[in-house]
Amino acid sequence: MSSSARSDEGGMGVGLLGLGVVGTAVAKAIVERHRSEDPSVPLNVVAAVVRDTSRKRDVDLDPSVISTNLDTVVANPDVDIVVELMGGVDPAFDYITKALEAGQHVVTANKEVMAKRGSELLATAAENNVHLFYEASVAGGIPIIGPLMNDLTANKIQSLRGIINGTTNFILTKMAHEGADFDDVLSEAQSLGYAEADPTADVDGFDALYKISVLARLAYHTEVPVDVIHREGIREVHAKDFRYASELGYTIKLLAVAQANGESGLLSRVHPALIPLDVPMASVNGVLNAVEVEGDLVGPLWFQGPGAGPNPTASAVMGDVIRIAKGAPSNGSSSSAPKPFPIASMDDHVCQYYIRLTASDRPGVLANVARVLGDADISINSVLQKDTDIENGHADLVIMTHPARESNMQSAVSSIKELDSVLRLDSLLRVETYGDRA
Amino acid sequence: MSSSARSDEGGMGVGLLGLGVVGTAVAKAIVERHRSEDPSVPLNVVAAVVRDTSRKRDVDLDPSVISTNLDTVVANPDVDIVVELMGGVDPAFDYITKALEAGQHVVTANKEVMAKRGSELLATAAENNVHLFYEASVAGGIPIIGPLMNDLTANKIQSLRGIINGTTNFILTKMAHEGADFDDVLSEAQSLGYAEADPTADVDGFDALYKISVLARLAYHTEVPVDVIHREGIREVHAKDFRYASELGYTIKLLAVAQANGESGLLSRVHPALIPLDVPMASVNGVLNAVEVEGDLVGPLWFQGPGAGPNPTASAVMGDVIRIAKGAPSNGSSSSAPKPFPIASMDDHVCQYYIRLTASDRPGVLANVARVLGDADISINSVLQKDTDIENGHADLVIMTHPARESNMQSAVSSIKELDSVLRLDSLLRVETYGDRA
Ligand SMILES: NC(=O)c1ccc[n+]([C@@H]2O[C@H](COP(=O)([O-])OP(=O)(O)OC[C@H]3O[C@@H](n4cnc5c(N)ncnc54)[C@H](OP(=O)(O)O)[C@@H]3O)[C@@H](O)[C@H]2O)c1
Ligand SMILES: NC(=O)c1ccc[n+]([C@@H]2O[C@H](COP(=O)([O-])OP(=O)(O)OC[C@H]3O[C@@H](n4cnc5c(N)ncnc54)[C@H](OP(=O)(O)O)[C@@H]3O)[C@@H](O)[C@H]2O)c1
Numbered sequence: 001m002s003s004s005a006r007s008d009e010g011g012m013g014v015g016l017l018g019l020g021v022v023g024t025a026v027a028k029a030i031v032e033r034h035r036s037e038d039p040s041v042p043l044n045v046v047a048a049v050v051r052d053t054s055r056k057r058d059v060d061l062d063p064s065v066i067s068t069n070l071d072t073v074v075a076n077p078d079v080d081i082v083v084e085l086m087g088g089v090d091p092a093f094d095y096i097t098k099a100l101e102a103g104q105h106v107v108t109a110n111k112e113v114m115a116k117r118g119s120e121l122l123a124t125a126a127e128n129n130v131h132l133f134y135e136a137s138v139a140g141g142i143p144i145i146g147p148l149m150n151d152l153t154a155n156k157i158q159s160l161r162g163i164i165n166g167t168t169n170f171i172l173t174k175m176a177h178e179g180a181d182f183d184d185v186l187s188e189a190q191s192l193g194y195a196e197a198d199p200t201a202d203v204d205g206f207d208a209l210y211k212i213s214v215l216a217r218l219a220y221h222t223e224v225p226v227d228v229i230h231r232e233g234i235r236e237v238h239a240k241d242f243r244y245a246s247e248l249g250y251t252i253k254l255l256a257v258a259q260a261n262g263e264s265g266l267l268s269r270v271h272p273a274l275i276p277l278d279v280p281m282a283s284v285n286g287v288l289n290a291v292e293v294e295g296d297l298v299g300p301l302w303f304q305g306p307g308a309g310p311n312p313t314a315s316a317v318m319g320d321v322i323r324i325a326k327g328a329p330s331n332g333s334s335s336s337a338p339k340p341f342p343i344a345s346m347d348d349h350v351c352q353y354y355i356r357l358t359a360s361d362r363p364g365v366l367a368n369v370a371r372v373l374g375d376a377d378i379s380i381n382s383v384l385q386k387d388t389d390i391e392n393g394h395a396d397l398v399i400m401t402h403p404a405r406e407s408n409m410q411s412a413v414s415s416i417k418e419l420d421s422v423l424r425l426d427s428l429l430r431v432e433t434y435g436d437r438a
Numbered sequence: 439m440s441s442s443a444r445s446d447e448g449g450m451g452v453g454l455l456g457l458g459v460v461g462t463a464v465a466k467a468i469v470e471r472h473r474s475e476d477p478s479v480p481l482n483v484v485a486a487v488v489r490d491t492s493r494k495r496d497v498d499l500d501p502s503v504i505s506t507n508l509d510t511v512v513a514n515p516d517v518d519i520v521v522e523l524m525g526g527v528d529p530a531f532d533y534i535t536k537a538l539e540a541g542q543h544v545v546t547a548n549k550e551v552m553a554k555r556g557s558e559l560l561a562t563a564a565e566n567n568v569h570l571f572y573e574a575s576v577a578g579g580i581p582i583i584g585p586l587m588n589d590l591t592a593n594k595i596q597s598l599r600g601i602i603n604g605t606t607n608f609i610l611t612k613m614a615h616e617g618a619d620f621d622d623v624l625s626e627a628q629s630l631g632y633a634e635a636d637p638t639a640d641v642d643g644f645d646a647l648y649k650i651s652v653l654a655r656l657a658y659h660t661e662v663p664v665d666v667i668h669r670e671g672i673r674e675v676h677a678k679d680f681r682y683a684s685e686l687g688y689t690i691k692l693l694a695v696a697q698a699n700g701e702s703g704l705l706s707r708v709h710p711a712l713i714p715l716d717v718p719m720a721s722v723n724g725v726l727n728a729v730e731v732e733g734d735l736v737g738p739l740w741f742q743g744p745g746a747g748p749n750p751t752a753s754a755v756m757g758d759v760i761r762i763a764k765g766a767p768s769n770g771s772s773s774s775a776p777k778p779f780p781i782a783s784m785d786d787h788v789c790q791y792y793i794r795l796t797a798s799d800r801p802g803v804l805a806n807v808a809r810v811l812g813d814a815d816i817s818i819n820s821v822l823q824k825d826t827d828i829e830n831g832h833a834d835l836v837i838m839t840h841p842a843r844e845s846n847m848q849s850a851v852s853s854i855k856e857l858d859s860v861l862r863l864d865s866l867l868r869v870e871t872y873g874d875r876a
Contacts, residue, residue: 029592029735033592034592037594037777038591135589141733141735141736141737141739142739143581143584143585143588143589143590143739146581146584146585146588146589147581147584147585150581150584150588150757150761151573151581151584151754151757152581152753152757153476153756153757153760153761154467154471154472154752154753154756154757154759154760155753156475280721280742283718295579295753297467297579297749297750297752297753297756298579298743298744298749298750298753298754299579299743299744299747299749299750300743300744301579301580301581301741301742301743302740302741302742302743303739303740303741304718304739304740304742305736305737305738305739305740306736306737306738309737311735311736311737312735312736312737314592314735315589315590315592315593315733315735315736316589316736318591318592318735319588319589319590319591319592321592322591322592323588323591326767327767327768328767329764329765329766329767330765339475
C-alpha cells in the first residue's frame with residue numbers, strides 16, 4: 001500500500017482489524033453506502049486484517065485489501081482511523097496501543113478491552129493527541145456514550161441503569177412470558193443465534209459488567225476496575241420465581257447499575273433484579289436494550305433501541321468514524337477533570353429482597369426464619385406460602401423483606417441455611433428501588 | 439467591560455441574551471456549579487442583557503453584569519459564546535446574526551427563530567466559521583439534536599415521530615384519564631403554570647411545528663419552511679373522542695412527524711393522532727416528551743425525558759456551551775452534504791381515519807355515508823353507533839376507515855357535510871400507522 005493510494009482517492013483512510021459480523025457491516029457501510037451518500041466526508045477502506053483470508057466476506061472489497069498482515073493497518077501511514085472489531089483483550093489491547101502510538105485514531109466496539117484496559121488506552125490516546133472512540137461498545141446502536149460525553153456534561157450523573165445485554169433479556173423475557181425454564185430457553189436462544197455456543201459471557205453477566213464499567217468510568221470520571229463491580233448472572237433464576245414475582249407485582253430482568261452520591265461513593269452492580277411491573281424497564285423485552293440516565297439538571301432520561309446486531313452496531317461505529325473524519329476536537333489532557341467518586345462497597349447496598357426457600361411444611365418455620373432475619377435487623381414485608389408438597393411435607397416459602405443492607409442479608413442467609421426446618425434456599429433476588437416506593 | 443476581564447479570569451466568556459426562566463438556570467449552572475465542578479472548562483458570565491434591570495434575578499451575579507445594553511454581549515470581544523434565551527424572531531434573529539458576524543459562537547434554545555430563519559443563521563455561522571448550536575430548542579433536556587448531528591450520521595433517517603410539546607400532552611393526558619373537556623383542562627394547566635395565558639403557540643401546534651421543522655432540516659438536509667408543514671392543534675379534540683378511541687384500542691396524542699423516502703419525498707406534519715394503546719408513544723404522559731427516530735442502519739431508537747423546564751433546558755444549553763468551549767470541530771462548508779429530499783404534499787398522506795358524526799337516527803344514514811366514502815375510494819373498517827338521543831332523533835356515528843389518501847378524505851368530508859342525514863361532522867382524526875398494522 002503506497003502512500004499515494006490515499007492521496008489518489010482523497011479523504012480519510014480506514015483500516016479494519018476484523019471483518020466478522022460487525023466488521024463486514026462497517027465495511028459495507030463505507031463502501032456501498034457512505035461513499036455515494038455523503039461525499040462531504042470521504043472515507044476509504046485501505047486494509048482489513050483477519051485470521052483466515054480464505055473465508056468468504058459478504059462485502060464488495062478488493063480481495064487485495066484483505067490480509068493477515070497487521071502492518072497493512074497498524075502504523076500504516078495511509079490509515080488515519082483504525083477500527084478494531086476483533087474482540088477480546090489479547091491481541092486487541094496491543095494493536096490498539098500500537099495504533100494510538102503511531103498517531104492513528106481508533107474506533108472500537110470492544111467492551112471487554114475498554115472495561116479491562118480502557119483507562120490505559122484512553123491515556124495513550126491523550127498522550128498521542130489522537131481519539132479513541134467506543135460508542136458501539138455499549139448498547140449497540142443506541143447513542144449513550146455520545147450523550148454522556150457531550151450533551152450531558154453539565155450534569156452530575158446520579159444513576160445509570162440499564163438492560164444492556166440482549167441475550168439474557170431475550171432469555172428472561174421468554175421465561176417470563178412462557179413459564180419456561182432457563183436451560184430450555186438457553187438452547188432455543190442458541191439455535192436462533194441469540195446466544196453463543198459458550199454462553200458464559202452473556203448469562204453470567206460479564207458482558208453487562210464490561211458495559212456498565214465503561215459507562216461508569218465515563219459518567220463518574222473514575223476508574224472502575226471490573227473486579228470491584230458486583231456481578232451475578234441469570235442461571236439461578238427459575239420459572240417459579242417469575243410466577244411468584246408476578247403475583248407480587250414484579251418481573252425479573254438482568255440489570256446493570258452504576259449509582260453514586262457524594263457520601264456513599266459509586267456502586268456498580270450487575271444482577272437479576274425484581275422490577276415493578278409498572279416502570280418502563282419492566283416492558284423492555286426481547287433483545288431490546290434500554291438505558292435510564294438520571295442527571296441532576298436534566299432529571300431522568302430514557303434511551304431505548306437495538307443493543308446489538310451488525311447494522312445497529314455499524315451505525316454506532318460509523319458515527320464515531322465520521323466524527324473523527326469531520327475533525328473532533330483535539331483530545332487534550334484531562335488532568336483537571338471533575339472530581340472523581342470513591343468506590344462504594346456492595347455490602348452497603350440497601351434494597352428489598354425476595355427470598356425463596358424450600359421449607360418443612362410445619363408450624364414455626366416462618367417464626368424461625370423471621371427470627372433469624374430480625375437478628376440481622378431485617379423485617380419482613382410479605383410472605384407467600386406456595387406449592388405445598390403434602391407427600392414430602394414441604395412447601396415454597398416466598399419472603400419479601402423491607403429494605404435491608406446487603407451485608408446483613410448475607411449474614412442472615414448463612415443462618416437461614418442452617419435452620420433445620422429449611423431444606424434449601426432456592427433464590428435470593430434483589431428488588432430494584434424506584435422513586436418513592438418502599 | 440475591558441478586555442482584561444477575560445484574561446484575568448481565564449477561560450471562555452459567555453454573554454447571555456435574556457435572563458428569564460431558562461437564562462437564570464443557565465447563569466446559575468455556570469456561576470454556582472460549573473466553575474467549581476469542572477475547572478477543566480472555565481466559563482465566565484461576562485454580561486447579561488434583559489429588558490428590565492430592576493427585576494430581581496434568582497442567581498448570584500454581580501449586578502454590574504446585568505444591563506439593557508446589547509453591546510455588552512453582541513460583538514463584545516470578551517464574549518466568546520453568546521447564549522440567546524430571549525425567544526421569538528424579532529429581535530433575536532438580528533442579534534444572533536450580528537453575533538455570528540462578529541465571530542462569536544451562538545447557543546440558542548429558540549425553536550421559533552431556528553424554524554423560521556434557521557437556514558440563514560446556519561449559513562451565516564458557516565460563513566463566519568463559528569458555531570450555532572441549538573440542542574435546547576427541541577425536546578428540552580433530551581439529547582436529540584446531538585445524536586442526529588453526530589451519532590446517527592451514517593443513517594438515512596426514515597422517520598422522526600415525537601410528542602414534543604409538553605403543554606398539549608399534559609392537557610390530552612388529563613382529558614384521556616379524567617374524561618374532562620378541553621377548556622376545563624386548559625384552565626387548570628394555565629393555573630398550574632403548564633400553559634401560557636395565551637396558549638396559542640402550544641395548543642394550536644405552532645411550538646411542535648417549529649420543533650419538527652428544526653429536526654427535519656437536520657435529519658433530511660433539506661430546507662423545511664414552516665408553511666409547508668401540515669399543522670392542526672388540539673382544540674377540536676373532545677372528551678367523547680377519547681372514550682370512543684379507547685373502545686377502539688387507541689388514545690389521542692399531538693404528534694409531530696417527519697417521514698421521508700426516496701420516492702415520495704419528505705412529509706412533515708403536526709396533528710392530533712389516534713395512537714394504538716400498545717405502542718410506547720401511547721404511554722408518554724403528562725409533560726414528558728419522547729422522540730422516536732428510525733434510521734436505516736440502526737432501526738428504531740427511542741428517546742424520552744423532560745421536554746421543558748429551567749434545569750432540563752439549561753442542561754441542553756450547557757451541553758452546547760461546553761462543547762464549544764472544548765473546541766468543537768470547525769464549522770466547514772456543507773456544500774457537498776448528503777442529497778436533500780424533495781418536500782411531499784399532505785394530500786398524498788395515507789392513513790386510517792377516525793370520523794365522528796352527529797347523524798339522524800334513522801335507517802339509511804350509514805349507507806349514505808358509506809356511499810360517499812366509497813365514491814372517494816375509501817372503505818370502512820368499523821362503525822360504532824353511540825349516545826343515541828331519542829328525543830332529538832340523532833346519534834353519534836363513529837367510523838374507522840381503512841387506509842385512505844388525505845386528498846380523497848378531504849373531498850369525501852365535504853360531501854359528507856352536505857348529506858341531509860348528517861347534522862354535524864364533529865371530528866376527523868388521523869390514525870398513526872405503526873409497523874404492519876392495517
Ligand atoms: N455482534 C454484535 O452484535 C456486536 C455488538 C456490539 C459490539 N460487538 C463487539 O464487536 C467486536 C466484534 O464482534 P463480531 O461479532 O463482529 O465478532 P466476529 O464475527 O467474531 O468477528 C471477529 C473478526 O475479527 C477477526 N479476528 C479475530 N481475532 C483476530 C486476530 N487475532 N487477528 C486477526 N483477525 C482476528 C476475525 O477473523 P476471521 O473472520 O478470519 O475469523 C473476524 O473477522 C467484539 O468486540 C464484540 O464484542 C459486537
Ligand atoms: N421555559 C422553558 O421551559 C423552555 C424550554 C425550551 C426552550 N425554551 C426557549 O428558551 C427561550 C427563553 O425562554 P424563557 O422561558 O426563559 O423565557 P422568559 O422567561 O420570558 O425570558 C426571556 C428573557 O429575555 C429577555 N428579553 C426578552 N426580550 C428582550 C429584548 N428585546 N431585549 C432584551 N432582553 C429581552 C427578558 O428580559 P426581562 O427579564 O427583563 O423581561 C427575559 O429575561 C425561548 O426561546 C423559549 O422558547 C424555553
